[in-house]
Amino acid sequence: MEDGRTMYYRERHGGQPYLLVLDRRGSVRAIRLDRSKTIGREGADCSVDIALTSPITSRRHGEFILKPDGVYYQDLGSTNGTYLNKTLFSKQTEIGTPPIKLNNGDILRIECEDKTEYKNSSVVMVFTNNFDEKTDWVTKNLQDNVGEIHIGRKQSDIQIKNEMVSQNHAKVFQAHRGWALADEHSTNGVLLNGIAVSRPQYLSPGDVFRIADLYFFYTGESIIYPIVRNGENLVIQIKERSVMQKMKKVILLQDANLTVLPGEMVMILGGSGAGKTTFMNAVMGYEKADGKILYGDKDIYTDYEKMKYQIGYVPQQDLLRGSDTVYDTVNDAACLKLPRKTSKEERKQRIEKVLDIVNLREQRNHLVSKLSGGERKRLSVAVELIADPSLIFLDEADSGLDGKHSEELMENARKIANDGKIVMVITHSPDRVARLFDKVIVLAKSARDHAGHIAFYGSIPEAYHFFKAESLDDVVRIINSKELENGKEMADYYIDKYKKYAADKEGK
Amino acid sequence: MQHASRMAQIKIYTKKCFRLFINGKGWTTFISAAIIAVIISAVTGDKTFVTYNDTRNGAFAFVCACIWIGLFNSIQSICGERDIIKREHRTGLHISSYVLAHMIYEMALCLIEALIVTVIISIRNGSHMPEDPLIFPIGMELCVTFFLIIYSSDVLGLAISSIVKTANTAMTVMPFVLIIQLVMSGMIFKLEGITEQIAKITISKWGLQAICSTADAVNLEMTPAQYSLMTDEIKKSYEHTVGHLSGMWAILIAFAMLYGVVSIIALKFVDKDKR
Numbered sequence: 001m002e003d004g005r006t007m008y009y010r011e012r013h014g015g016q017p018y019l020l021v022l023d024r025r026g027s028v029r030a031i032r033l034d035r036s037k038t039i040g041r042e043g044a045d046c047s048v049d050i051a052l053t054s055p056i057t058s059r060r061h062g063e064f065i066l067k068p069d070g071v072y073y074q075d076l077g078s079t080n081g082t083y084l085n086k087t088l089f090s091k092q093t094e095i096g097t098p099p100i101k102l103n104n105g106d107i108l109r110i111e112c113e114d115k116t117e118y119k120n121s122s123v124v125m126v127f128t129n130n131f132d133e134k135t136d137w138v139t140k141n142l143q144d145n146v147g148e149i150h151i152g153r154k155q156s157d158i159q160i161k162n163e164m165v166s167q168n169h170a171k172v173f174q175a176h177r178g179w180a181l182a183d184e185h186s187t188n189g190v191l192l193n194g195i196a197v198s199r200p201q202y203l204s205p206g207d208v209f210r211i212a213d214l215y216f217f218y219t220g221e222s223i224i225y226p227i228v229r230n231g232e233n234l235v236i237q238i239k240e241r242s243v244m245q246k247m248k249k250v251i252l253l254q255d256a257n258l259t260v261l262p263g264e265m266v267m268i269l270g271g272s273g274a275g276k277t278t279f280m281n282a283v284m285g286y287e288k289a290d291g292k293i294l295y296g297d298k299d300i301y302t303d304y305e306k307m308k309y310q311i312g313y314v315p316q317q318d319l320l321r322g323s324d325t326v327y328d329t330v331n332d333a334a335c336l337k338l339p340r341k342t343s344k345e346e347r348k349q350r351i352e353k354v355l356d357i358v359n360l361r362e363q364r365n366h367l368v369s370k371l372s373g374g375e376r377k378r379l380s381v382a383v384e385l386i387a388d389p390s391l392i393f394l395d396e397a398d399s400g401l402d403g404k405h406s407e408e409l410m411e412n413a414r415k416i417a418n419d420g421k422i423v424m425v426i427t428h429s430p431d432r433v434a435r436l437f438d439k440v441i442v443l444a445k446s447a448r449d450h451a452g453h454i455a456f457y458g459s460i461p462e463a464y465h466f467f468k469a470e471s472l473d474d475v476v477r478i479i480n481s482k483e484l485e486n487g488k489e490m491a492d493y494y495i496d497k498y499k500k501y502a503a504d505k506e507g508k
Numbered sequence: 509m510q511h512a513s514r515m516a517q518i519k520i521y522t523k524k525c526f527r528l529f530i531n532g533k534g535w536t537t538f539i540s541a542a543i544i545a546v547i548i549s550a551v552t553g554d555k556t557f558v559t560y561n562d563t564r565n566g567a568f569a570f571v572c573a574c575i576w577i578g579l580f581n582s583i584q585s586i587c588g589e590r591d592i593i594k595r596e597h598r599t600g601l602h603i604s605s606y607v608l609a610h611m612i613y614e615m616a617l618c619l620i621e622a623l624i625v626t627v628i629i630s631i632r633n634g635s636h637m638p639e640d641p642l643i644f645p646i647g648m649e650l651c652v653t654f655f656l657i658i659y660s661s662d663v664l665g666l667a668i669s670s671i672v673k674t675a676n677t678a679m680t681v682m683p684f685v686l687i688i689q690l691v692m693s694g695m696i697f698k699l700e701g702i703t704e705q706i707a708k709i710t711i712s713k714w715g716l717q718a719i720c721s722t723a724d725a726v727n728l729e730m731t732p733a734q735y736s737l738m739t740d741e742i743k744k745s746y747e748h749t750v751g752h753l754s755g756m757w758a759i760l761i762a763f764a765m766l767y768g769v770v771s772i773i774a775l776k777f778v779d780k781d782k783r
Contacts, residue, residue, distance in 0.1 A: 286598065308599055309509075309511065309599065311599075313595070313598075315595070317591065319592045321528060321589065323528040324524065324531065325531070328524070328527060332520055332524055335512055335520050336517065336596070336600055336601065337599060338511070339509045339511060340510045340511055340512060340516075341510075387599075
């Protein structure tokens with residue numbers, strides 16, 4: 001693709017059908033319709049394939065039926081019915097409606113007429129047969145102090161690297177009565193709830209706008225949009241991580257299975273002793289666990305020698321020599337870590353680039369011992385970045401830094417992740433920097449086996465919903481609480497809840 | 509994809525050591541070497557290199573000073589940055605390159621310190637320095653011996669620094685190592701049996717013999733009582749021949765190499781350090 005040219009969109013038919021679901025969890029789920037699947041309200045007695053978090057959904061609300069000629073939707077006689085492209089086509093009949101064939105881009109909604117009581121309870125589902133499995137969903141918060149958000153292929157507020165998106169494609173802006181959407185004379189146009197946007201249109205929560213085969217969800221407070229990650233996934237499959245203590249095997253971590261996508265910045269949260277550092281060390285191959293850590297087609301454990309230059313690790317304490325200068329520290333790291341064939345000129349360029357990224361160009365001739373805490377930490381990051389690693393781990397790298405320096409460090413990490421790297425961070429001040437993260441892993445120490453388990457993995461809005469919390473500090477407090485829920489300690493309650501949640505999310 | 513070779517890494521780390529020496533005002537170590545040499549010169553009598561007894565005592569004091577200087581140079585140098593080494597080892601650092609770089613750097617440091625010690629001792633004993641050196645002019649010959657004692661002690665310090673995990677532990681171990689070197693030199697006590705065998709692995713024993721060999725101690729003035737105690741074994745130890753002196757030097761070089769290997773092996777376990 002040439003940088004300046006936008007390709008014309010042609011609708012593709014016959015691809016694998018998917019359902020994009022946005023409910024009260026606050027994030028979009030992509031569910032593959034590889035067989036007929038029922039939808040309904042989540043709960044203890046939930047027996048449907050796709051569980052929805054919304055009180056206005058019936059226990060068995062509807063069904064997506066896979067037939068040879070396509071996918072059909074049938075409302076199963078639900079209380080509130082289902083809207084198809086804003087038209088209510090079924091409500092509380094005994095047998096529901098006859099199945100209706102779905103077309104690419106159809107929008108299904110479950111809404112309630114009483115919008116005051118059931119505010120934010122709507123469910124939006126988009127049917128598509130052109131969806132890339134590597135898609136991830138990013139939430140862009142709409143802040144009052146921002147007047148316009150530009151969407152386009154060039155460097156924009158929402159940058160979509162897709163050849164069918166124009167350089168300046170559309171904008172979402174604050175108008176007199178709220179946020180509105182306008183097409184900026186793009187090649188392929190914008191559809192709002194299936195209708196072409198020819199002049200600016202006000203947005204309502206639950207609206208979906210579409211550019212080619214990309215769907216944007218407007219929630220009222222944010223826009224959730226898709227990005228296709230380029231790079232390798234990090235697949236973590238840890239059965240257990242144990243140590244021998246007094247001739248006895250002690251399990252520190254158990255059943256940690258998850259996938260991190262390229263370009264994601266992931267926070268690792270958990271109480272003391274939950275195994276945060278154990279988990280991080282196991283993932284980067286520092287302390288091997290029983291299991292596999294796959295980065296693309298390479299296993300970090302068995303291919304560590306090949307992988308070691310791709311792993312960057314910034315620990316809590318600074319691993320720097322105080323009597324060396326900033327430049328020499330980075331230069332030595334470059335000499336060690338860059339391939340032997342790298343020319344002197346290329347090495348210099350790389351050093352300059354890294355010093356720029358961490359904003360230490362002016363301090364290049366300063367002795368490390370004379371740097372401030374924040375500068376030292378940024379230098380630690382520079383030493384790790386020099387080999388251009390794909391996986392970067394920060395283990396409480398912000399401890400001892402004040403708020404400003406801590407944010408600077410995390411903003412640097414965000415920039416690095418935006419380049420398609422995977423960044424995993426343990427921090428003691430999660431709420432201060434939460435906006436920069438894509439996902440959060442919550443680890444909890446089980447009262448049953450005293451080992452660390454995954455109690456949640458997903459986006460931060462999802463985490464708030466999952467733990468019924470208002471902040472990440474709240475999440476940590478909840479997970480550490482000794483109070484009982486359903487007869488279990490909180491940690492175990494959420495460990496079990498997450499197992500079910502993860503299985504449900506995968507559409508099993 | 510190939511990265512920095514072992515040789516390239518030796519170069520990187522040797523340069524780093526010298527840079528840290530300059531930036532970290534490492535030259536202060538030369539002041540302490542000079543002070544020690546001055547003190548030792550002050551306490552050794554005017555008859556060092558003149559009489560047998562004073563020469564042995566003086567040589568023992570020089571050996572003690574050199575071992576102290578050597579150990580002090582390096583005993584904290586590796587354990588003080590163990591966490592850094594662990595991280596760098598995980599990202600491609602060869603431990604052998606790291607230790608060899610330190611050994612090259614320490615060699616230069618020890619050479620300057622040996623020069624300082626030689627100059628101060630030569631000034632103090634200028635009028636009665638040994639007149640019949642074996643291999644080089646007297647100043648240079650003594651300097652080589654001092655250098656080899658300082659250097660082998662320095663590499664012993666590196667080995668200890670590679671084995672222990674903290675600077676505090678290193679400083680706790682150091683007096684024990686010094687005491688063993690002093691007691692086992694054979695100068696203070698007559699060693700027999702197991703202690704005699706242990707003495708063979710001390711730097712002090714061979715260093716003392718090298719200095720006494722250059723000074724031709726057994727042919728210096730001695731009292732009749734001392735003469736009556738002179739055994740063939742002692743005469744052989746202080747033999748004033750090129751072969752004997754070069755043998756002592758070879759043993760000190762072998763010690764330095766052995767301690768270097770110990771340092772490399774010990775430091776290979778750095779990955780097993782717990783948090």
